[in-house]
Amino acid sequence: MKIILLYGGQSAEHDISIISAHNIAQSIMYNLYTVQPVYISKTGQWIKGPELKQPSFSDQQLILTIADQAEWSEGNHPSKGVAIRPGDIQEEETIVFPVLHGPNGEDGTIQGFLEVLNMPYVGAGITASANGMDKIISKALFTQMGIPQVPYVSFNDIEWQKQQEELIQKAEGTLLYPLFVKPANMGSSVGISKVQDKESLIQAVEEALHYDRRIVVEQGIxxxxxxxxxxxxxxxxxxxxxxxxxxxxxxxxxxxxxxxxxxxxxxxxxxxxxxxxxxxxxxxxxxxxxxxxxxxxxxxxxxxxxxxxxxxxxxxxxxxxxxxxxxxxxxxxxxxxxxxxxxxxxxxxxxxxxxxxxxxx
Ligand SMILES: Nc1ncnc2c1ncn2[C@@H]1O[C@H](COP(=O)(O)OP(=O)(O)O)[C@@H](O)[C@H]1O
Ligand SMILES: [Mg+2]
Structure with missing residues (x-):
C-alpha cells in the first residue's frame, strides 16, 4: 500500500508539521508500504516529491521546492517536486496521513476534502476535528459530559462591537484576573494573551479578533x-x-x-x-x-x-x-x-x- 504523507500547511505550525512528518516517515515499515510525500508550502502550494522507499535522510529533504518535470524525474534532487492540484492525490489502495496542525489541517477542512476524495485517512473525522479545534464548541461538549473547566465567557465580533462595555462587565463580574483571551479557532498559542486589567483585556480581545471572529475569555489559574x-x-x-x-x-x-x-x-x-x-x-x-x-x-x-x-x-x-x-x-x-x-x-x-x-x- 501507499501512504500519502500530507504535511507543512499554512498554519503557524508549519515547521512542526515537517519535523513530525519526517519522524513518521522514519518509522514506516517499508516492507509493507511506500511513502508519497506531499508538501503544502506556506503559500498553500501543493508539491509532490519523489516517492520514499526507505527512510529519508533529513527533515530538510521534506521541504520541497518546485522543479520542472524533467529535472524532477532525474531523481537526483531529493527536495524537488512537482506542483499538483489537491485533487490529484486521489489514488486507490492509498492511505492519507494528514500530519497537519491548526486551521486548514486539524479543523475538519482537510478531513472533509479527503472524504470527498473517498480516501482512508489517519485521525479524527470532520465533526471531531471541527469540534476539537473550536474552543467554544468543545467547552459546551465538555460541560455536557460533566468534565470540569475553568469559568469562561465567550462572544463574537458583532457582540463585541455592539456591547463591549456589557461584555467587559460580564467578564469582570464572573472571572478573576489574570484572564486568558483566546481566538476560538487557532492553536499553538497564536493570538492568545494573558491579561491583568481592563485596558489590556480590551487590547487582547482586539488582537484575538485578528485571528477569529469568535473569542473566549477564561479565568487564568x-x-x-x-x-x-x-x-x-x-x-x-x-x-x-x-x-x-x-x-x-x-x-x-x-x-x-x-x-x-x-x-x-x-x-x-x-x-x-x-x-x-x-x-x-x-x-x-x-x-x-x-x-x-x-x-x-x-x-x-x-x-x-x-x-x-x-x-x-x-x-x-x-x-x-x-x-x-x-x-x-x-x-x-x-x-x-x-x-x-x-x-x-x-x-x-x-x-x-x-x-x-x-x-x-
Ligand atoms: N485558563 C488558563 N489558565 C492558565 N494558563 C492558561 C489558561 N489557558 C491557557 N493557558 C496557558 O496557555 C497555553 C496555551 O493555551 P491553549 O488554550 O492550550 O491554546 P492552544 O490551543 O493555542 O494550545 C496553555 O498551554 C497554558 O500554558
Ligand atoms: Mg494547548
Missing amino acids: QAEECEVAVLGNDDIHVSCVGHLIKKQDFYDYSEKYVNNTVEMEIPAQLPDNITQTIQDYARKAYLAIDGAGLSRVDFFVTASQDIYINEINTMPGFTQYSMYPSLWQATGLEFRDLVEELLQLALRRYESRTSQSQSQE
Whole structure:
C-alpha cells in the first residue's frame, strides 16, 4: 500500500508539521508500504516529491521546492517536486496521513476534502476535528459530559462591537484576573494573551479578533499542565499521564516550539485516584467530540489537585520531543507500532464508513 504523507500547511505550525512528518516517515515499515510525500508550502502550494522507499535522510529533504518535470524525474534532487492540484492525490489502495496542525489541517477542512476524495485517512473525522479545534464548541461538549473547566465567557465580533462595555462587565463580574483571551479557532498559542486589567483585556480581545471572529475569555489559574494520549476508534485506549514541567507560567509559540524549553515528566507523579480521574475525563472528552484515531487531551491540575480540562488536540505533534508519542512509549507502545496502529485504525474507519454508505443505498 501507499501512504500519502500530507504535511507543512499554512498554519503557524508549519515547521512542526515537517519535523513530525519526517519522524513518521522514519518509522514506516517499508516492507509493507511506500511513502508519497506531499508538501503544502506556506503559500498553500501543493508539491509532490519523489516517492520514499526507505527512510529519508533529513527533515530538510521534506521541504520541497518546485522543479520542472524533467529535472524532477532525474531523481537526483531529493527536495524537488512537482506542483499538483489537491485533487490529484486521489489514488486507490492509498492511505492519507494528514500530519497537519491548526486551521486548514486539524479543523475538519482537510478531513472533509479527503472524504470527498473517498480516501482512508489517519485521525479524527470532520465533526471531531471541527469540534476539537473550536474552543467554544468543545467547552459546551465538555460541560455536557460533566468534565470540569475553568469559568469562561465567550462572544463574537458583532457582540463585541455592539456591547463591549456589557461584555467587559460580564467578564469582570464572573472571572478573576489574570484572564486568558483566546481566538476560538487557532492553536499553538497564536493570538492568545494573558491579561491583568481592563485596558489590556480590551487590547487582547482586539488582537484575538485578528485571528477569529469568535473569542473566549477564561479565568487564568495557577496550575500544572498534564496531558493524556488517546488512541482508537470504537475501542478507546488511554495512555499514562504526562506532566509538562513549566519554567514559566505561559507557553507562547516560541517557548513551545523554538526554544524547546518544555520538559516532560512521564508518568506524572500524581496520586492514583487523580491519574484515574484525568484518564476518565480524557476518555469522556474523546467521546464528547466523537473522536477517532487519536487525540491528546490537555488538563490543568492545581496544587489542591482540582482537575480542569483545557483542550483536546486531534492531531498532536509527532516530533521526537512531542508528548503524544512519548506517552505511548511510556505506556508500552513503540513509535513504529503506534504509526502502524494509526494506519490500521484509518483503514478500519474507512471500511466501516464504506459499508454504512452501501447499506443506505
Ligand atoms: N485558563 C488558563 N489558565 C492558565 N494558563 C492558561 C489558561 N489557558 C491557557 N493557558 C496557558 O496557555 C497555553 C496555551 O493555551 P491553549 O488554550 O492550550 O491554546 P492552544 O490551543 O493555542 O494550545 C496553555 O498551554 C497554558 O500554558
Ligand atoms: Mg494547548
